[in-house]
Amino acid sequence: MKPCCSFLAIVVLAAMGASARAQTAAPDAAALYQDKCASCHGAERLGAVGPALLPDNLGRLGQKGAEMVIRDGRAATQMPAFGAEIDDAGVKALASFVYGKPAATPRWGRDEIGASRVLTPAPAADRPMFAADPLNLFVVVEGGDHHVTILDGDKFEPITRFASRFALHGGPKFTPDGRYVFFGSRDGWVTKYDLWTLQVVAEARAGINTRNIALSRDARFIAVANYLPNSLVILSAADLSVLKIFDVADRAGQSSRVSAVYQAPDRGSFIAALKDVPEIWEIATQGPATEPLPLRRIAITAPLDDFFFDPGYRHLIGANRDGTQAVVVALSEGREIATIPLPGMPHLGSGISWVRSGQRVIATPHLRDGKISIIDTATWTAIATVPTEGPGFFMRSHENTPYVWTDSFMSKENKDLIQILDKNTLAIVRTLKPAPGKTTAHVEFDRSGRHALVSVWENDGALIVYDAATFAEVKRLPMSKPVGKYNVYNKITFSEGTSH
Ligand code: DHE
Numbered sequence: 102m103k104p105c106c107s108f109l110a111i112v113v114l115a116a117m118g119a120s121a122r123a124q125t126a127a128p129d130a131a132a133l134y135q136d137k138c139a140s141c142h143g144a145e146r147l148g149a150v151g152p153a154l155l156p157d158n159l160g161r162l163g164q165k166g167a168e169m170v171i172r173d174g175r176a177a178t179q180m181p182a183f184g185a186e187i188d189d190a191g192v193k194a195l196a197s198f199v200y201g202k203p204a205a206t207p208r209w210g211r212d213e214i215g216a217s218r219v220l221t222p223a224p225a226a227d228r229p230m231f232a233a234d235p236l237n238l239f240v241v242v243e244g245g246d247h248h249v250t251i252l253d254g255d256k257f258e259p260i261t262r263f264a265s266r267f268a269l270h271g272g273p274k275f276t277p278d279g280r281y282v283f284f285g286s287r288d289g290w291v292t293k294y295d296l297w298t299l300q301v302v303a304e305a306r307a308g309i310n311t312r313n314i315a316l317s318r319d320a321r322f323i324a325v326a327n328y329l330p331n332s333l334v335i336l337s338a339a340d341l342s343v344l345k346i347f348d349v350a351d352r353a354g355q356s357s358r359v360s361a362v363y364q365a366p367d368r369g370s371f372i373a374a375l376k377d378v379p380e381i382w383e384i385a386t387q388g389p390a391t392e393p394l395p396l397r398r399i400a401i402t403a404p405l406d407d408f409f410f411d412p413g414y415r416h417l418i419g420a421n422r423d424g425t426q427a428v429v430v431a432l433s434e435g436r437e438i439a440t441i442p443l444p445g446m447p448h449l450g451s452g453i454s455w456v457r458s459g460q461r462v463i464a465t466p467h468l469r470d471g472k473i474s475i476i477d478t479a480t481w482t483a484i485a486t487v488p489t490e491g492p493g494f495f496m497r498s499h500e501n502t503p504y505v506w507t508d509s510f511m512s513k514e515n516k517d518l519i520q521i522l523d524k525n526t527l528a529i530v531r532t533l534k535p536a537p538g539k540t541t542a543h544v545e546f547d548r549s550g551r552h553a554l555v556s557v558w559e560n561d562g563a564l565i566v567y568d569a570a571t572f573a574e575v576k577r578l579p580m581s582k583p584v585g586k587y588n589v590y591n592k593i594t595f596s597e598g599t600s601h
Contacts, residue, residue: 130198217306245581285314326359439481445470466493498598501550
């Protein structure tokens with residue numbers, strides 16, 4: 102009996118040991134997070150020197166992608182590889198943890214924004230500290246390693262390059278004199294940069310998950326459109342202090358994210374579309390800085406995701422992600438005046454406009470179909486469709502060129518193509534393949550319209566300068582995924598061929 106009991110005891114003890122080991126082997130993701138991640142990404146996952154790790158902020162990375170980043174690190178960032186310290190089960194558990202919704206909706210209000218603010222005033226300067234034309238600079242956002250290059254737009258030589266916040270998104274906004282530029286990051290950081298002294302002068306975090314920012318015409322206010330929390334934040338453009346926070350909701354109190362906000366210079370206002378409720382908001386920015394920035398609501402039929410304006414900002418033309426039509430809203434009248442069938446998911450945020458045969462047209466690429474739609478702004482009808490080599494993302498032109506440049510960024514096979522169409526005949530006059538097999542997208546002209554700059558959208562990418570008349574390559578500068586480039590003059594003059 103005895104040996105048998107001992108044997109049983111050994112078996113039971115062994116089984117208990119194994120089960121205890123199995124229990125300790127199950128990784129405690131929350132503890133791992135606090136141990137390995139919290140110092141950079143924040144104890145609440147709201148971000149610190151590293152980005153916020155919340156499902157909405159991580160969106161397109163995917164859980165598998167997150168596992169890879171945890172294991173291997175992220176090139177050209179401060180994210181180290183944890184593969185040697187955390188086993189596979191731990192990596193998986195961490196990735197699933199950061200994709201889990203937090204128990205409570207994180208708060209990001211006046212106190213948090215105020216506490217995040219950092220001011221680093223630049224020395225007094227009455228002129229730029231470089232010889233290049235300050236109005237023909239390009240601000241190049243390099244998404245590969247999260248840097249910004251300031252480029253001389255005549256010589257196409259970098260003047261300086263600095264580390265930006267993680268994942269800048271959308272076009273930077275320039276003060277009317279071209280001296281300051283404001284950047285918005287997907288993590289809600291707003292950065293004010295002095296282009297004369299070449300330094301960051303103020304930063305504040307205005308949201309946790311941000312869509313974009315806008316600067317008022319008089320350069321007094323910055324509006325920040327947020328997904329998380331559901332807010333539209335108004336900062337002072339002087340020092341990024343908080344002036345007002347709109348908790349975004351419709352008249353009935355239904356809360357909403359903000360799709361995007363833009364300034365409407367001719368109206369002296371910000372215009373925002375709401376993502377979850379059918380309203381457009383107009384916030385007047387004229388009058389004393391102390392006034393309460395009055396809000397006007399325009400009721401529409403369905404929420405808008407993506408929108409654009411006609412020159413003069415009398416009409417907004419917008420679409421939702423269902424992607425089959427656009428609606429036109431007369432802003433002063435405050436009502437929808439037309440619906441334009443536009444199947445194939447128009448990307449109206451990238452729309453541009455020009456005058457063709459005496460008539461103003463708006464052109465938009467489509468995210469799903471390989472085509473450009475041309476819309477007549479007198480009748481608000483689609484008057485032509487130009488087939489392209491694949492669905493595109495961006496379009497650009499300039500007053501001094503007869504051409505429009507577009508990409509096939511959303512195409513599987515042809516994302517290395519740039520196509521150039523004649524503004525008058527609408528014929529495709531040239532197809533460029535600047536870097537075979539590599540994604541090529543986003544064009545911006547220099548101040549004169551004589552050169553077009555194209556991005557090779559890879560981590561070991563490039564900025565290619567083309568002669569805009571002959572389409573000959575002039576120069577190729579290595580860059581780390583130059584997601585966007587913005588010419589100071591074209592932006593501050595609201596060139597009809599570029600984004601605003
Ligand atoms: Fe953007 C601009 C929304 C995905 C690169 N993008 C904008 C703007 C909006 C917008 C509202 C205008 C902001 C401004 O200039 O003030 N973008 C969206 C989306 O809804 C979408 C489809 C989904 C999302 O993830 O948010 C989206 N955008 C992307 C990308 O995947 C891109 C290609 C890569 C990236 O960096 O995220 C991308 N968006 C850009 C760029 C601009 C932009 C480069 C500025 C274009 C310009 O020339 O002004």
